[in-house]
Amino acid sequence: MSPLQDYLLLSSLLFSVGLAGVLIRRNAILVLIGIELMLNAANLNFIAFWRFGPNPSALTGIMFALFSISVAAAEAAVGLAIILAAYRHSKTTDLDQMNSLKG
C-alpha cells in the first residue's frame, strides 16, 4: 500500500468514529464534537492529497485546509451558542428528551 492509502484509511477511520459519535451520543455538545472530528478527517484528506498529489509545490491543498479550519471554527462557535440557547429553553442537552417542536 502506498502512504497515501495509509493516510486515507486513517482519515476514513476518523470520519467513522465521528459519525458514530454523532449517531449514538445523547449529549448535544458531544454530537457537535463528533461533527468536528468529521471535519478534521476531511482536512487530513486535503493535506494528504496535497502532499502525495502530482503538484505539491502549488499551495492549493494547504489553502483549502486553512479555509476549512476557519469555517469549522465559525461553525463550532455558532453551534455551541445554539446549544446554549436550546439549553436555556428546555433545561437539558439530552437529545433524546429534546423531542418537542412546539416548546
Next chain:
Amino acid sequence: MIFAVLTVAGMAAAMGLRNAIHCVLALTVGFAGVAALYLQLGAQFVGLTQIMVYVGAVAILAVFAIMMTHSPEPVKQPAFSSQWFVGSIVAASVFAVLAWEIRSSAAFTQGLPPQPYVTVQRIGDALMHHFVLPLEIMGLLLTAALIGAVVIAMGHEEEMK
C-alpha cells in the same frame, strides 16, 4: 504510525467516555495527534494552526459549554442514545465501504513526490495575492459568526431576570 494510533485512540475515547469533561480532554489528545500528522506530512503552518484553533479555542469553547449546561443534580442515565446499535452499524458500514474502495483503487500507484518547499512567506504571498478574495470573505464570515454567536447565546432581556 505512533501518531496515527494516538489520534485514533484519543478520538475514540472522546466519543466513548461517559464523563463529558473527560471526553473533551481525550479530544484535545486527538486534535494534537492530527496536528502531528500534519507536521509529518510537511504542512507545518497547517499543523500549528490546528493546534491554535482546535486545541486552543474549540476545545476550550466545548469545556465552557459543558460547564454552563451541566445539570445541578447528577442524573444517572445512559450516555448513549437508545438507537446506539443502529448508529454503530451505520458507522461501521460506512468505514467498511470507504476502506474497501481505498484498498481496491488503482489510482495510488505512483511513488512519493519530493518534499515540497513550503515556507510561511509563500503561504502569506499566496493569501495576499491569489487567494485575497477568499481571505476577505473568510474575515466577513468570521465576523458574522462571532456576532451571531453572541446574539444567539445572549438571550432576551426578560429571560435574564
